[in-house]
Amino acid sequence: MSLELPKDKQLAEKVIDGRQEEAKLAAQHAELRIRRGALGWLFGTGRQSATNIAGLCIIALLLAGVVVSFRGTGDSAFSVKDFWSVIAPIIFGALGYIFGSTPGTRDRSQAPEEQ
Numbered sequence: 001m002s003l004e005l006p007k008d009k010q011l012a013e014k015v016i017d018g019r020q021e022e023a024k025l026a027a028q029h030a031e032l033r034i035r036r037g038a039l040g041w042l043f044g045t046g047r048q049s050a051t052n053i054a055g056l057c058i059i060a061l062l063l064a065g066v067v068v069s070f071r072g073t074g075d076s077a078f079s080v081k082d083f084w085s086v087i088a089p090i091i092f093g094a095l096g097y098i099f100g101s102t103p104g105t106r107d108r109s110q111a112p113e114e115q
Contacts, residue, residue, distance in 0.1 A: 054094040061087045 003019065005012040043049045043056070068083050 051098055054097050058091055058094045058098075061091050 003015070005015055040049070043052045065084060065087055069080055073080060073083055
């Protein structure tokens with residue numbers, strides 16, 4: 001693949017710089033993809049990965065709750081109400097984690113002093 005450059009020297013330099021930047025970004029993207037792996041692709045990397053995992057748990061538990069609510073548990077000793085009593089605290093805990101870890105939330109330990 002050959003690169004046709006414009007006759008204007010300054011414009012040609014910008015084209016070359018742009019191509020070099022594209023190549024650099026592509027290399028960084030490939031390195032990131034290798035570093036994060038398959039689970040990183042699914043959950044993300046860094047700080048957002050924990051939030052993504054919590055969100056996935058919420059979705060999975062809500063889906064399980066809806067299915068169990070309509071189909072039943074199939075066990076007379078473990079009712080639908082019992083099922084929701086197990087998953088509801090997990091769902092609300094995950095929601096608390098997500099909304100409690102959102103950037104920009106105020107740190108309650110550094111509340112302004114009352115006058």
